[in-house]
Amino acid sequence: MALTENDFSFAPPFGSDGAAIRAIGEDHFRVELGGAPGHPEWRNALQFTILRNARGRRLRLEVVFDYDRDKDQRYNSSFLSFSYDMFNWRPVFWTYGQSTDGWNNPHNLIFPEFREDRVFVGSQAPFVLETLENLLPRWIASPYVRSAELGRSVQGRPIHKLTIADFANLARRPRAHYFKNEHGTEGCARWRMAGIVDWLLSDQAADFRRNQICHLIILSNPDGPANGWLRVNADGLDQNRTFLAEGPDQAKQGVEQHVCQRDVGAVMNSDCPLDTFWSFHTWQGPGEVMVRAGKTLTDWTVLRNILLDLDEHGLFEPMHDFRPKFQMASMWNEGVHDRFGITTFLSEGGTTHFTKDQCTTAGRLLIQALAEYYRRRLPER
Numbered sequence: 535m536a537l538t539e540n541d542f543s544f545a546p547p548f549g550s551d552g553a554a555i556r557a558i559g560e561d562h563f564r565v566e567l568g569g570a571p572g573h574p575e576w577r578n579a580l581q582f583t584i585l586r587n588a589r590g591r592r593l594r595l596e597v598v599f600d601y602d603r604d605k606d607q608r609y610n611s612s613f614l615s616f617s618y619d620m621f622n623w624r625p626v627f628w629t630y631g632q633s634t635d636g637w638n639n640p641h642n643l644i645f646p647e648f649r650e651d652r653v654f655v656g657s658q659a660p661f662v663l664e665t666l667e668n669l670l671p672r673w674i675a676s677p678y679v680r681s682a683e684l685g686r687s688v689q690g691r692p693i694h695k696l697t698i699a700d701f702a703n704l705a706r707r708p709r710a711h712y713f714k715n716e717h718g719t720e721g722c723a724r725w726r727m728a729g730i731v732d733w734l735l736s737d738q739a740a741d742f743r744r745n746q747i748c749h750l751i752i753l754s755n756p757d758g759p760a761n762g763w764l765r766v767n768a769d770g771l772d773q774n775r776t777f778l779a780e781g782p783d784q785a786k787q788g789v790e791q792h793v794c795q796r797d798v799g800a801v802m803n804s805d806c807p808l809d810t811f812w813s814f815h816t817w818q819g820p821g822e823v824m825v826r827a828g829k830t831l832t833d834w835t836v837l838r839n840i841l842l843d844l845d846e847h848g849l850f851e852p853m854h855d856f857r858p859k860f861q862m863a864s865m866w867n868e869g870v871h872d873r874f875g876i877t878t879f880l881s882e883g884g885t886t887h888f889t890k891d892q893c894t895t896a897g898r899l900l901i902q903a904l905a906e907y908y909r910r911r912l913p914e915r
């Protein structure tokens with residue numbers, strides 16, 4: 535029995551707010567994507583669930599692409615993945631094809647024959663709140679992990695924070711690092727961070743855990759991936775344009791980034807202020823790490839060279855200085871650098887990391903490089 539429009543859901547957890555679907559042939563559908571809150575010109579990511587009847591079907595989708603509207607915020611700039619269980623994912627790629635609107639853009643998706651009736655489809659290597667809450671119990675079982683709920687999103691989803699260190703055997707003056715993700719449908723960035731957590735809890739990290747404290751907010755904008763919103767929260771605020779140089783203010787920056795900025799400020803005022811702050815994102819291409827050099831981690835080229843040595847599969851481009859065109863004080867890496875003077879990083883790219891294993895490997899390489907940098911440097915203190 536062929537799939538029908540009623541077999542599709544665009545509701546969370548792998549949602550695409552405002553999407554509409556229409557059959558144009560057997561197992562062949564046209565999808566029109568909705569616009570983001572506050573930014574109707576930005577298409578939401580294509581995500582959906584096939585609720586039933588998928589087994590044995592070969593789904594084809596044609597997604598409406600309006601060049602003038604969509605050229606700056608392309609819904610098709612990242613791959614998608616599908617899964618039967620929400621946790622094991624297989625990538626699927628946009629293919630070219632002439633559409634009825636005449637544009638020869640990659641806007642078609644052709645899926646292999648489905649093996650199960652229910653199918654989840656999400657952006658990149660998908661990582662939503664349910665993904666995090668599936669991982670959390672294993673992480674929290676470790677004596678090195680403390681977890682907290684910093685607050686709730688506009689739609690009431692929790693914002694989880696992890697703090698990782700060997701608290702019982704901590705050095706007298708540990709260093710501290712903060713890792714945070716802002717944008718909703720950049721799942722590869724969050725799997726990269728999950729790779730950091732896994733390494734931090736491994737035997738290899740025993741020495742690092744005694745000398746360093748790591749703070750992580752893997753999903754600061756949990757409504758984003760639930761609804762397919764690329765950049766914004768439910769109030770239409772771009773989550774990486776809401777750092778406030780003058781200090782946290784919920785009315786101006788929205789609830790999600792407000793609780794995060796308050797927390798970063800609290801860490802900076804603590805006995806263990808941050809050495810580094812990292813903002814995690816994705817764009818097209820391999821992993822790309824940009825540095826905003828400050829008074830901490832003073833020789834970032836050493837870190838760059840360590841990462842190059844570790845990266846035997848070429849997951850990353852060489853680390854480089856922050857590009858001036860991205861110097862906006864409201865971006866998290868830039869804002870934290872300006873406000874506190876520390877060295878900050880923008881971990882970008884990575885849409886060529888097509889599986890969560892590649893993403894977690896990329897994250898492991900970043901934290902291993904950071905650990906090696908401090909292993910070489912710590913005797914100076």
Ligand SMILES: [Zn+2]
Binds near residue numbers: 720814
């Ligand atoms: Zn981003």
